[in-house]
Amino acid sequence: MENIKYFIIDFDSTFTQVEALDELGDISLDGDPQKDKILKEIVELTNSGMEGKASFTQNLTRRLELLRANKRHLLPLIGRLKTKVSESVKRNREFFKDFSDNILIVSSGFKEFITPIVTEFGIKEENIYANTFVYDEQGNIIGFDKNNVLCLDKGKIQQLKALNLKGDVYVIGDGYTDYEIKEAGLANKFYAFTENVERDAVLAKAEHVAPSFDEFLYQNNLPMAISYPKNRISVLLLENIHPEALRLFKSEGYKVEVISSGLDEDELCERIKNVSILGIRSKTQLTKKVLESANKLIAVGAFCIGTNQIDLKSCLQRGVAAFNAPYSNTRSVVELAIGQIIMLYRNTIEKSNKMHQGKWDKSAKNSYEIRGKKLGIVGYGNIGSQLSVLAESMGMEVYYYDIVEKLQLGNAKKCSSLNELLSLADVISLHVDGRASNKNLIGKKEFDLMKEGVIFLNLSRGHVVDVPVLAENLKSGKILGASADVFPYEPKNNNEEFINELRGLPNVILTPHIGGSTEEAQFNIASFVPNRILDYINTGNTFQSVNFPNIQLPELNNAHRLIHLHENVPGILAQINNVLAKHNINILGQYLKTNETVGYVITDINKEYDKQVIQELKAINNTIKFRILY
Numbered sequence: 304m305e306n307i308k309y310f311i312i313d314f315d316s317t318f319t320q321v322e323a324l325d326e327l328g329d330i331s332l333d334g335d336p337q338k339d340k341i342l343k344e345i346v347e348l349t350n351s352g353m354e355g356k357a358s359f360t361q362n363l364t365r366r367l368e369l370l371r372a373n374k375r376h377l378l379p380l381i382g383r384l385k386t387k388v389s390e391s392v393k394r395n396r397e398f399f400k401d402f403s404d405n406i407l408i409v410s411s412g413f414k415e416f417i418t419p420i421v422t423e424f425g426i427k428e429e430n431i432y433a434n435t436f437v438y439d440e441q442g443n444i445i446g447f448d449k450n451n452v453l454c455l456d457k458g459k460i461q462q463l464k465a466l467n468l469k470g471d472v473y474v475i476g477d478g479y480t481d482y483e484i485k486e487a488g489l490a491n492k493f494y495a496f497t498e499n500v501e502r503d504a505v506l507a508k509a510e511h512v513a514p515s516f517d518e519f520l521y522q523n524n525l526p527m528a529i530s531y532p533k534n535r536i537s538v539l540l541l542e543n544i545h546p547e548a549l550r551l552f553k554s555e556g557y558k559v560e561v562i563s564s565g566l567d568e569d570e571l572c573e574r575i576k577n578v579s580i581l582g583i584r585s586k587t588q589l590t591k592k593v594l595e596s597a598n599k600l601i602a603v604g605a606f607c608i609g610t611n612q613i614d615l616k617s618c619l620q621r622g623v624a625a626f627n628a629p630y631s632n633t634r635s636v637v638e639l640a641i642g643q644i645i646m647l648y649r650n651t652i653e654k655s656n657k658m659h660q661g662k663w664d665k666s667a668k669n670s671y672e673i674r675g676k677k678l679g680i681v682g683y684g685n686i687g688s689q690l691s692v693l694a695e696s697m698g699m700e701v702y703y704y705d706i707v708e709k710l711q712l713g714n715a716k717k718c719s720s721l722n723e724l725l726s727l728a729d730v731i732s733l734h735v736d737g738r739a740s741n742k743n744l745i746g747k748k749e750f751d752l753m754k755e756g757v758i759f760l761n762l763s764r765g766h767v768v769d770v771p772v773l774a775e776n777l778k779s780g781k782i783l784g785a786s787a788d789v790f791p792y793e794p795k796n797n798n799e800e801f802i803n804e805l806r807g808l809p810n811v812i813l814t815p816h817i818g819g820s821t822e823e824a825q826f827n828i829a830s831f832v833p834n835r836i837l838d839y840i841n842t843g844n845t846f847q848s849v850n851f852p853n854i855q856l857p858e859l860n861n862a863h864r865l866i867h868l869h870e871n872v873p874g875i876l877a878q879i880n881n882v883l884a885k886h887n888i889n890i891l892g893q894y895l896k897t898n899e900t901v902g903y904v905i906t907d908i909n910k911e912y913d914k915q916v917i918q919e920l921k922a923i924n925n926t927i928k929f930r931i932l933y
C-alpha cells in the first residue's frame with residue numbers, strides 16, 4: 304500500500320508573497336517619523352532569521368518590540384494578506400481543498416493572521432501550527448506564548464517530532480528553518496519555494512527547488528490547475544530585465560530563470576537548450592548559431608525598441624515569434640529631448656560647470672527661449688510625432704520630414720525634402736530608425752545647409768550622424784549647441800572608456816544612451832513584451848510580432864485551435880482543409896496571413912475530432928511548426 308503523504312507548508316513568503324510581520328510594521332508604525340528606519344531593521348532581522356543566521360527567539364522578541372503593534376492592527380493586516388496570497392497557491396486552490404486532511408501549515412508566524420487566510424483555502428484549523436500573541440490590557444502586542452515550541456530555535460523540528468507523522472513528509476518553504484526539518488531526518492523531501500524570494504543560504508542546501516506551487520505538484524504527480532506543457536515552459540530573462548516581466552511569466556506558472564548580465568554566443572548556445580521563451584535587451588545577439596541550439600524556443604522578447612540584435616529571418620524559419628516594445632519608452636525620449644532643447648538654448652551645462660568651479664558668469668548672450676523657434680523633426684514616427692505634440696504645446700513651430708506619408712499632428716508642417724527642413728529649422732532633432740541606409744544621413748553636405756546658430760539633437764541612432772563633421776561645426780560656432788545620446792560606437796559596459804570627438808566641447812550635452820531609460824519605461828516594456836508573448840502562446844495571436852504575419856484573433860471558446868506555420872508555398876491551406884474534410888471535422892473559424900516567407904493559419908475546430916488528424920497536419924510538407932491549443 305502507498306504511504307500517506309503529508310505536505311508541510313510554510314506561511315510567510317511561501318503561502319503568501321510577503322512576510323506578515325513586515326506588513327504588520329507597515330501598518331502599526333504608520334505616522335511614525337522613524338518608520339522607514341524601523342521597518343528596515345525589522346526586514347533585516349527577518350532575513351537573518353530566514354537564512355538561519357540568528358537566534359530565532361531573540362530575533363522574534365526584538366521584532367515584536369520594534370513593531371509596537373496592537374490587536375486593532377490585525378484586521379487591516381489580514382485584509383492586506385488576503386490580497387497577497389502567492390499566485391500559484393491561488394491558482395491551485397482545489398489542491399488545498401482536496402488534500403486538506405494531509406496539509407499542515409507549520410510556521411513561526413502567528414495563528415491570529417494565518418488562520419483567517421489559509422482556512423479560506425480549505426486548510427483545516429486543527430492543521431495550523433504557529434505561534435500566538437500575548438497582549439496587555441490595552442491590546443498591545445507585548446510578546447508570544449513561550450510554551451509554544453515554534454517560538455524556539457529549531458522549533459519546527461520539535462513541532463514535527465511532536466506530530467510524529469506516519470507517512471511521507473514533504474516540506475515546502477522559503478526559509479532555512481524549513482530546510483532544517485529535512486536535515487533532521489523528519490521529512491522525505493524539502494522544496495525551496497522561490498516564487499517570492501530566493502534565499503542563497505537555503506538554495507545552497509536544497510535538493511529540490513519549486514519556482515511555483517505548480518512545479519511542486521508537477522514533480523510529485525499531484526493534480527494541478529494548469530496543464531503540464533504550460534507548467535514546463537521555461538523562460539530565460541537576460542540583461543537585467545525589470546522584475547515585472549518575471550512576475551508576469553511566473554503568474555502564468557512558467558519556470559523563470561533570471562540572469563542580470565548578457566551572454567555571449569557560446570554561453571547562450573549552452574543555456575538556451577531547454578528554453579521556451581527568451582527575453583533579451585540590446586546586448587545579447589540571437590544569431591543563427593544560437594537558434595540552431597534552441598530546440599524548444601517558441602518566442603523571443605526584445606525588451607527594448609530595436610530588434611537588430613535578433614536574426615529575425617532565422618527565427619521565422621524555425622517558427623520562433625519575435626516581439627519588441629515599440630513605444631513603451633517613447634515618452635521618456637521625448638521628455639529628454641524637450642529638456643535638452645531648453646538647456647542648450649540657455650547654455651546651462653557650461654554655466655553650471657563654471658559655477659562648480661566658483662565662476663559667476665551672468666549674461667544673456669546666446670541665451671534664447673524656445674517659444675516661437677522652428678523645430679525640425681527628422682523622422683516622424685512614434686518619437687518624432689510625440690515630440691511634435693509636446694514641443695508645439697510649449698510654443699514651438701513644428702516642421703517635420705519623413706520618407707513615408709505620416710499623419711500631421713496639431714499644426715505641424717510637412718517638409719517635402721530633408722534639405723528643406725535643414726535649411727529652415729532653428730532646432731533639428733533626429734528621430735529616424737537605424738536602417739543601414741541611414742548611415743551618415745547627416746554629414747558635411749547636410750550640416751552646410753543648416754542655419755547659423757542652430758541647435759542639433761541626436762537621440763535616435765549613432766551611425767546616423769557623421770560625428771567628426773558635427774564636432775567641426777560645433778568648434779566653428781555654426782552649431783550653437785548639440786546633444787548626443789547615441790554614438791556610432793558605444794562602450795560595452797560601464798567600465799569601458801567613452802571615446803568620441805564630441806568630448807570636451809562646450810555646450811554639448813552627452814548622455815550614455817539613456818533617452819528611453821526611465822523607471823516608467825522599464826516597467827512599460829516589462830509588461831508590454833510578456834503580454835504579447837503570453838497572448839501568442841495562449842491564443843496564437845501574433846499582433847505586433849516583428850517577424851510573424853500579424854493576426855489578431857478572437858478568444859478561443861469551447862474549441863480547439865490548430866496553429867500551423869509553414870513556408871509560403873502554394874497549396875498549403877488546401878492541404879490543411881483536405882485533411883480536416885477527410886476526417887469530417889467541423890471548422891468553426893479559420894484565419895490566414897502570409898508574408899514573403901511564411902504562412903500562418905489558425906483553424907478553430909469543434910471538440911470532437913480524430914487524433915490521427917494531428918499527425919496528418921504535422922506531416923504536411925513545408926510545415927515549420929504546428930501546435931494545438933485546448
Ligand SMILES: NC(=O)c1ccc[n+]([C@@H]2O[C@H](COP(=O)([O-])OP(=O)(O)OC[C@H]3O[C@@H](n4cnc5c(N)ncnc54)[C@H](O)[C@@H]3O)[C@@H](O)[C@H]2O)c1
Pocket residue numbers: 608609629630632633636681682683684685686687704705706707734735736737741744762763764788789816817818819820
Ligand atoms: N535614445 C534612446 O534611448 C532611444 C530610445 C528609443 C528609441 N530610440 C531610437 O529613436 C529612433 C526613433 O524611434 P521611433 O520609435 O520613433 O521609431 P519609428 O520607427 O516609429 O520612427 C522612425 C521614423 O523615421 C522615418 N525614417 C526612417 N528613415 C528616414 C529618413 N532617412 N528620413 C526621414 N525619415 C526617416 C520612418 O519612416 C519612421 O516614420 C529609433 O532610431 C530608435 O532606435 C532611441
